[in-house]
Amino acid sequence: MKFYDCKTAPSPRRVRIFIAEKGIEVPAVQVDLAGGEQLGAAFKKINQDCTVPVLELDDGTHLTEVFAICHYLEEKFPEPALLGGSATERALVVMWNTKIESNGLAALAETFRNRAKGMQGRALTGPDDYEQIPELVDRGRRRFELFMGKLDRQLQGTEYIVGDIFTLADISALVACDFAAWSRISIDDAKADLRRWYQLVSARPSAQA
Ligand SMILES: N[C@@H](CCC(=O)N[C@@H](CS)C(=O)NCC(=O)O)C(=O)O
Numbered sequence: 001m002k003f004y005d006c007k008t009a010p011s012p013r014r015v016r017i018f019i020a021e022k023g024i025e026v027p028a029v030q031v032d033l034a035g036g037e038q039l040g041a042a043f044k045k046i047n048q049d050c051t052v053p054v055l056e057l058d059d060g061t062h063l064t065e066v067f068a069i070c071h072y073l074e075e076k077f078p079e080p081a082l083l084g085g086s087a088t089e090r091a092l093v094v095m096w097n098t099k100i101e102s103n104g105l106a107a108l109a110e111t112f113r114n115r116a117k118g119m120q121g122r123a124l125t126g127p128d129d130y131e132q133i134p135e136l137v138d139r140g141r142r143r144f145e146l147f148m149g150k151l152d153r154q155l156q157g158t159e160y161i162v163g164d165i166f167t168l169a170d171i172s173a174l175v176a177c178d179f180a181a182w183s184r185i186s187i188d189d190a191k192a193d194l195r196r197w198y199q200l201v202s203a204r205p206s207a208q209a
Contacts, residue, residue, distance in 0.1 A: 003028040004046065004054035010105065010179040012053035013209065014066045017171045020206035022077045026055075034118070039127065051125050067097060070168050082168050092162045096154075096169035103147045104176040110140030111183045144176075144185060148194060155193035159200070166201070174201045 003019070005012045005028040019026055031037050031052050038050040047054045047064045055063040055072065063069050074083045084090035113119045114136040123130040151173060154161060161169040177187065177198055187194050201207060 001026050001058060002056040004031050004043075004052050004056070005029065006031050006033045006052045009033055009052060010175050011051070011066055014168075014171050014175050015053045015055070015069050016209035017175070017206045018070050018073060018082060018168065020209040021080065021082055021166070021171075021204075022073060024073075024077055044127065048127070049125070050127050066172075067094075067101075067168075082166070082171070084162060084165065084167055089162055089165065089167075093167045093169050096161050097172050099147075099150075100169060100172040100176055103150075104144060104173065105179065107140045107143035107147060108176060108179050108183065108185075110136045111138075111144070111185075112140075112179075114140070115183070141183060141185060144180060148177075148187060148191060151197075152191040152194040155197045160197070166204070170197075170201050171206075174198070174207060 003012075003015065003026045005016065007030060031043065033052070037043055038047075038052065044050060046056070046062055049064060051064065053064070053066060053069060055069045057063065057072075063072055070083065074081070084093040109125075113123045114132045114134060120132060121129045123132045123136075151161070158164065160166050161173060180186070187198055189195070
């Protein structure tokens with residue numbers, strides 16, 4: 001296997017944490033996103049969507065999308081389970097991971113990509129250029145702040161997002177909370193359960209990945 005990574009980007013970090021929790025070694029190559037390597041002909045052959053992470057399998061298959069990569073790694077390296085144990089847990093992990101992607105990470109990307117100078121003309125990932133829409137900066141911020149309230153309510157009375165087990169949902173939410181800092185969004189004092197959870201998951205060695 002070969003892992004196409006970018007040390008500074010949030011999406012591949014989700015996979016790096018997943019790999020660290022599994023205790024496996026996957027050789028990684030860094031893709032220079034700031035330099036536009038993802039838009040070049042060589043990388044387009046690997047992923048026509050021009051994004052990282054990508055996991056290259058030994059038969060040459062390229063897996064893109066964080067969830068697809070984690071799903072594959074969970075099948076190949078089942079322990080420790082990071083996508084849930086029972087049918088209900090597995091469904092809840094998919095459910096929360098989907099919510100975190102669409103209401104959390106996408107909201108933050110909206111804020112960041114429509115504001116940052118370096119993202120002018122690159123407001124969306126992919127091979128096609130999109131201009132920034134300044135109105136989306138505040139909307140994305142508001143969406144994420146409201147979503148943190150939902151996470152806080154979900155965490156009332158549970159250690160992790162899906163009950164008492166650490167899962168991909170926690171990994172995705174941790175990466176989202178750290179990505180939020182890029183837009184100077186932090187967890188306010190009123191969200192006591194979210195703060196408690198953030199300290200817990202940030203203290204895991206895998207959070208350094
Ligand atoms: N839905 C994708 C999102 C991947 C993504 O957005 N990756 C970003 C880095 S966080 C990227 O490759 N950006 C390239 C660019 O900005 O051109 C996934 O789950 O893997």
